[in-house]
Amino acid sequence: MQLDVNLGWTRLDAGGNDNFKSGKALAVHFDYFLKHWLAADLGLYVSDKTLEESRQDIVGAYRTSIQSQAVLLGLKPRYRFSSPYEVYGRLGLQYWRTELEVEEDFGAGIPGGIDSSKDTGYGYYASIGGGHYVTENVMVQIEFRHMKQLDLFADTSRFPFDLTINAFSFGVGYRF
Amino acid sequence: MCISGFVSDRAGPSAVSKGSEGMALIPGIVLAVLVLSGCEIDGSDNLPRVPDQGLFMLAEVNLHEAEDEAQVAAAVFNDGVPVNLTGGDVFEARTATERVLLMKPGPVEGSYAESLPVDNSVQDVFLNIVHEPVEARASRWYPVDLLNIDPGPGELVGKSAMVSFPLPVTIQTPVADTVYTSITDTVDFSWIQGDNFDDDMRVLSAIECTDGFATSSYGTVVEKEAVPGLDFDDGVEPISLDRFIFDLNQGSSTIEFLSDAALALMQELLNQLSAGNIDPDFLLRQRNANPIESNCEIRLFLQRRRQGQFDTAFDDGSVTGSTSSEVTILYIPAVTLD
Numbered sequence: 001m002q003l004d005v006n007l008g009w010t011r012l013d014a015g016g017n018d019n020f021k022s023g024k025a026l027a028v029h030f031d032y033f034l035k036h037w038l039a040a041d042l043g044l045y046v047s048d049k050t051l052e053e054s055r056q057d058i059v060g061a062y063r064t065s066i067q068s069q070a071v072l073l074g075l076k077p078r079y080r081f082s083s084p085y086e087v088y089g090r091l092g093l094q095y096w097r098t099e100l101e102v103e104e105d106f107g108a109g110i111p112g113g114i115d116s117s118k119d120t121g122y123g124y125y126a127s128i129g130g131g132h133y134v135t136e137n138v139m140v141q142i143e144f145r146h147m148k149q150l151d152l153f154a155d156t157s158r159f160p161f162d163l164t165i166n167a168f169s170f171g172v173g174y175r176f
Numbered sequence: 177m178c179i180s181g182f183v184s185d186r187a188g189p190s191a192v193s194k195g196s197e198g199m200a201l202i203p204g205i206v207l208a209v210l211v212l213s214g215c216e217i218d219g220s221d222n223l224p225r226v227p228d229q230g231l232f233m234l235a236e237v238n239l240h241e242a243e244d245e246a247q248v249a250a251a252v253f254n255d256g257v258p259v260n261l262t263g264g265d266v267f268e269a270r271t272a273t274e275r276v277l278l279m280k281p282g283p284v285e286g287s288y289a290e291s292l293p294v295d296n297s298v299q300d301v302f303l304n305i306v307h308e309p310v311e312a313r314a315s316r317w318y319p320v321d322l323l324n325i326d327p328g329p330g331e332l333v334g335k336s337a338m339v340s341f342p343l344p345v346t347i348q349t350p351v352a353d354t355v356y357t358s359i360t361d362t363v364d365f366s367w368i369q370g371d372n373f374d375d376d377m378r379v380l381s382a383i384e385c386t387d388g389f390a391t392s393s394y395g396t397v398v399e400k401e402a403v404p405g406l407d408f409d410d411g412v413e414p415i416s417l418d419r420f421i422f423d424l425n426q427g428s429s430t431i432e433f434l435s436d437a438a439l440a441l442m443q444e445l446l447n448q449l450s451a452g453n454i455d456p457d458f459l460l461r462q463r464n465a466n467p468i469e470s471n472c473e474i475r476l477f478l479q480r481r482r483q484g485q486f487d488t489a490f491d492d493g494s495v496t497g498s499t500s501s502e503v504t505i506l507y508i509p510a511v512t513l514d
Contacts, residue, residue, distance in 0.1 A: 018317045057316070058266060101323075112325060117319075157321050159320060159321060
């Protein structure tokens with residue numbers, strides 16, 4: 001079994017003309033090894049509130065933000081070299097819960113405000129990473145993660161979208 | 177643009193109180209264009225004819241020859257100050273079968289522009305200020321029907337205007353690619369008369385000059401106030417070339433640069449004619465080459481204009497339907513030996 005804790009920098013892409021700043025996220029994975037090269041991967045992903053750059057259009061000034069959590073379930077193949085290095089991947093499904101918030105300002109004399117909505121749904125995730133065993137049980141690792149949340153707000157809006165989260169993370173793994 | 181202050185159509189009494197501030201803004205618009213240009217043209221005779229008091233509607237709808245889309249530009253002024261529509265309030269232009277929202281802010285603060293599909297059967301275009309909290313946000317990426325902070329309709333919503341198109345314009349002279357060598361030359365316009373002698377004529381221009389190293393591009397307008405003969409659709413009008421070409425060093429008291437809705441309309445027309453391959457600030461681009469010493473391509477747009485009607489809720493207005501035709505002439509200054 002192995003416990004991985006990764007802290008990453010995220011880039012969000014909602015598929016339109018969105019322009020998110022980079023954000024941060026924490027991922028915790030519990031791996032149960034079915035074979036020495038393959039583990040079942042159970043994870044939890046939590047992002048901070050990621051802000052978009054402020055925009056201005058004919059309606060007014062606005063800024064969106066997204067905050068997301070996800071439960072991850074998949075497989076983690078790995079290959080350990082004779083040297084104290086290891087490469088690994090993750091591939092699986094996610095169940096996500098995402099909150100989208102919009103803040104609008106219309107100028108002097110007109111009340112602006114904030115509106116938000118939450119949605120849940122399914123998607124997938126994939127990762128590739130590498131680690132270095134500091135001790136027989138402790139590994140430091142880097143990982144590139146790609147997550148896709150599908151059909152956000154499809155049940156409540158005529159304008160659903162898919163959310164892509166790419167993240168580059170550093171972390172620690174502990175085998176026990 | 178250097179214009180930072182604006183009022184909103186919801187500002188109500190506060191907008192009125194900003195009248196004196198706004199009066200300074202109108203010259204500011206013109207000044208901004210000129211400052212951006214870097215030229216020393218006296219713009220004092222180039223103020224939009226917008227009164228200092230009251231609610232004023234400015235709208236232009238132009239159908240260019242052989243085009244299946246009309247260009248629509250509109251603006252509202254309150255006590256001389258351009259009003260920014262906001263919060264989902266937006267100009268709507270509609271015919272019996274088509275409808276567009278004027279979602280593109282024009283080059284000048286407070287002006288809006290869009291292209292409206294039309295066909296030969298279209299005679300009238302109706303302009304309305306509507307409140308469309310979802311449609312107005314259509315360019316945003318997120319679910320605007322779900323997340324929508326709607327302040328409700330502003331004070332201008334419900335106000336309207338209507339324009340009709342006059343007969344199409346057919347230019348007879350000058351012929352394309354006629355070369356002029358001096359700004360004292362005269363461009364002899366002639367065209368086939370329309371069905372209403374009282375229609376106004378107007379000449380818009382989009383000019384690009386190059387001296388081999390630098391370029392300049394800008395737009396001008398020649399109207400009946402400057403050339404009284406344009407007050408009637410009589411089929412002929414000589415116009416001096418110095419209404420299009422000027423000396424960057426000397427300035428000019430005759431040239432009138434495009435401003436407000438006319439500028440928005442012209443930019444939209446150029447965009448349409450070039451299938452979007454036009455500099456979005458073509459008519460505002462900085463002037464580096466001195467036109468009088470440069471080779472210039474002068475695209476002349478002769479417009480036949482017919483006054484429309486505006487809502488009685490407006491104190492005053494200028495609402496115009498027009499048709500236009502284009503001819504390109506060349507200015508190639510005569511080489512002088514020092």
